[in-house]
Amino acid sequence: MLYDNHGREINYLRLAVTDRCNLRCFYCMPEEGIDYLPRKELLSFEEMERLVRLLVPLGINKLRITGGEPFLRKGMLAFLERLSQIEGLTQINLTTNGTLTADIVPELKRIGIHAVNLSIDSLDEARFFQITRRDVFPQVMKTLEELLAHQITTKINAVVMPNYNLEDIIPLVNLTKDHPIAMRFIEEMPFNGKGAHEQTGLWDFPKILNYIQTHFPEFSKIPDPVSSTSFNYQVKGHQGTVGIIAAYSRLFCGSCNRIRLTPQGMLKTCLYDGGVFNVRDLMRAGATDEQLKMSFTDALAHRAKDGFEAEENRKFDRPISESMATIGG
Numbered sequence: 001m002l003y004d005n006h007g008r009e010i011n012y013l014r015l016a017v018t019d020r021c022n023l024r025c026f027y028c029m030p031e032e033g034i035d036y037l038p039r040k041e042l043l044s045f046e047e048m049e050r051l052v053r054l055l056v057p058l059g060i061n062k063l064r065i066t067g068g069e070p071f072l073r074k075g076m077l078a079f080l081e082r083l084s085q086i087e088g089l090t091q092i093n094l095t096t097n098g099t100l101t102a103d104i105v106p107e108l109k110r111i112g113i114h115a116v117n118l119s120i121d122s123l124d125e126a127r128f129f130q131i132t133r134r135d136v137f138p139q140v141m142k143t144l145e146e147l148l149a150h151q152i153t154t155k156i157n158a159v160v161m162p163n164y165n166l167e168d169i170i171p172l173v174n175l176t177k178d179h180p181i182a183m184r185f186i187e188e189m190p191f192n193g194k195g196a197h198e199q200t201g202l203w204d205f206p207k208i209l210n211y212i213q214t215h216f217p218e219f220s221k222i223p224d225p226v227s228s229t230s231f232n233y234q235v236k237g238h239q240g241t242v243g244i245i246a247a248y249s250r251l252f253c254g255s256c257n258r259i260r261l262t263p264q265g266m267l268k269t270c271l272y273d274g275g276v277f278n279v280r281d282l283m284r285a286g287a288t289d290e291q292l293k294m295s296f297t298d299a300l301a302h303r304a305k306d307g308f309e310a311e312e313n314r315k316f317d318r319p320i321s322e323s324m325a326t327i328g329g
Contacts (some may be wrong), residue, residue, distance in 0.1 A: 001059040002296065004269070004303040012227070012258040013060045015048060016328030017076070018068040019263045023097050024133040025121070027159055027188055029323040031133060043265045043280050045079045051261065051279065053086055054289050055296070062091040064117075066328040068263070071100040077107055084112050093117065095157075098143035099136045105146035115153035118144060121161070122168045123175075131164055148179055155182040155243075160208055162201040169208070170215050176240030183240060184230050187248040191271075191324040205231065205246040212242065227257040247271075253306035259296075262327050267296070269303045270310035271327070272320070 002010040020036055021029070043051075052063060063083065070076055083092055094108070095117040101108075108116070118140070122128045125137040147154045158165065158172055169185065176183050185208050203211075209231075213219050218236035225232075229252045230243030246252065250272075260268040265280025276299045282292060304310035311320065 004300040012062040018073040056088040098140035102142040181240040184243040186245040250307035272307040273310035274314040
């Protein structure tokens with residue numbers, strides 16, 4: 001089994017399959033976008049599958065496919081189909097912006113995708129456009145409808161941003177009234193790409209919680225799943241739940257069970273670190289499975305205790321300036 005030097009079991013891999021995205025959310029990247037990697041610099045599907053098959057016997061049983069936007073990469077459904085056949089992999093989840101997903105939800109259900117995280121920062125079409133810089137709100141809402149219709153576990157992620165979507169918090173909570181949705185509000189993080197907007201007036205976990213409690217007096221704490229990144233609540237009488245992810249405050253680091261692979265194969269043992277080693281380069285240099293396993297276990301033996309230490313240990317790019325799309329949302 002994989003454990004880090006702080007005794008935390010690692011059983012969850014977040015695998016970013018592309019750095020490309022068809023939205024331009026200002027909290028993630030500049031309006032003109034980022035410099036995308038050439039295809040040859042990305043991990044191939046075959047390389048990613050090899051890594052998953054290698055890590056599952058070491059205890060990785062939960063996989064999340066992220067991007068960029070995963071479905072911008074051709075061949076995704078066939079890749080997901082192959083992953084679903086790996087014995088010991090008990091959950092395959094997806095994070096998507098929902099712009100390209102509605103028509104393939106039946107296929108996701110057939111393949112056995114366990115859960116989908118859908119990014120919706122506003123339920124107002126004009127504000128949605130202001131945030132994403134793209135006119136695709138109807139497509140995203142259609143994806144939500146399809147996910148609910150096919151009874152795929154659905155979480156909605158919304159980054160909380162002053163001056164942009166505070167008025168959306170209550171309508172988003174109200175989505176949980178009649179639908180079994182896990183609505184999650186996320187503190188804004190600094191991963192917004194060079195030249196992107198500056199964070200102002202951060203709404204942190206206590207402020208978000210207090211705001212919701214003011215509008216919903218019967219808003220109570222419920223148990224958090226093991227290694228949950230969110231602090232979870234429920235409005236009395238609502239089908240769904242509400243979570244708050246203290247991503248900037250980094251309040252969940254003590255139970256972190258996840259590692260990340262970027263599209264170019266960089267291992268990140270913490271979202272806030274600068275990358276530990278490039279597994280793509282090792283594979284293409286001829287590393288055996290045993291050598292790759294040793295590289296992962298060695299990296300985890302030197303893992304930062306939390307996001308603050310990981311950020312402090314970065315050799316370059318302090319303050320943080322990369323886009324979330326390049327490291328896996």
